[in-house]
Amino acid sequence: MADSFSLLPPALLIFAFCVTFIGGFVKGAVGxxxxxxMISGMGILIEPQLVVACIVLPILLGNGLQVLRSGLAPARxxxxxxxxxxxxxxxxxxxxAQFLTSIPTNGMFVVLGVPVVGLxxxxxxGWRPSISASWRRPFEWMAGTLSGILGGLAGTWGPPTVLYLLALDTPRDRQMSIQGVIYGLGSVMLLLGHLKSGVLNGQTWPLSAAMVVPAMLGMWLGFKLGDRFDQDKFRRATLWVLIIAGLNLIRRGLMG
Known part of the structure; x- marks a missing residue:
């Protein structure tokens, strides 16, 4: 266990906790x-594969909590x-997920940064795709494949899922429960995928487990305070911060 925490010096460990807490807060507040x-923030100072390892267990537990809050009947x-x-x-x-370890470090920064900025x-x-009933099945195949690839490589398949549900004109009250199921089951696959890839291993899983604590604290605070501020303004401000951080990841990947 002590060897695991030696992967990050104390200052970087505190930095990772703070970024994870912020990520949990935003998820609790706006979903x-x-x-x-976590990717765009921690990636500023921490090696990319270690960042991906750190997000696996917080995502798993956070999405499990989201499913439980939405209810099991809507999940089914x-x-x-x-x-x-x-x-x-x-x-x-x-x-x-199995290809993550074969990507060079600089390439990994680009792999993480491009989806963050683009999504x-x-x-x-405010782009909202519109899909007719006759195109629903091909669209499901394409969207599901893209989301899964991004999930395995960058640990994020949430924004493509939102666009998929918007394209199907999913009612807002159902969207959160559907997202919870997709995120929750995808998180289980992310865990299994990176156990197989070796990204989550005897050294890295304790770090990932440690990140669960600030993630859950952040989500709890986000649940409590989420209704007290303008959701749309907060969401847009978050997206702008993520774009800036994502561009910095791309810069690191291209310029070294």
Whole structure:
């Protein structure tokens, strides 16, 4: 256990805890962005593969909490309605996670930064795809594959899932419960995928487990305070911060 924490000096460990707490707070307040914040924030100072290892268990526990808050009956209905998309996300997370260790460090910064910037920019632009009933099944295949690849490599499949549900004109009251199921099951696959890839191992899993504490504290505070401020303004401000951090990751990847 002590060897695990030697992977990060005390100052970097405190930094990682703070970033994770912020990510948990935002997720509790607005329901998204914990992995994006952890990747773009921790990636400023911490080696990319270690960042991915650190996010696995907080994401798993955080998404499990989101499923429980939404209720089990809506969760079962979400699985029945979206089983194709969910299956593809899970399969592709397992597959793409195995390629993470073969990506050079500089390339890894780009792999993490590009999805952060692109997905946040799409949400800020307010783009909302529209899919007719006849195109739903092909769209499910494409969207599920893309989301799963991003999930395995960068640990984030939330924003593509939001766009997928918007394209299907999913009612807002159902969207949160469906997202919870997709995020929750995907998190299990992320755990299994990185146990297999070796990213989550005897040295890194204690660090990931330690990040659960600030993540859960942040989510608890986010649940408590989320209704006290303008949700849309807070969401947009979060996305802008993520874009800046994502651009910095890309810069590091391209310039070394």
């Amino acid at each position: 998204f962005a914990m992995p994006l914040i 209905q979400a699985i029945r309605d979206h089983w194709r998309y969910i299956s593809l996300v899970c399969i592709m997370i397992l597959i793409s 946040c920019a799409v949400q800020l632009a």
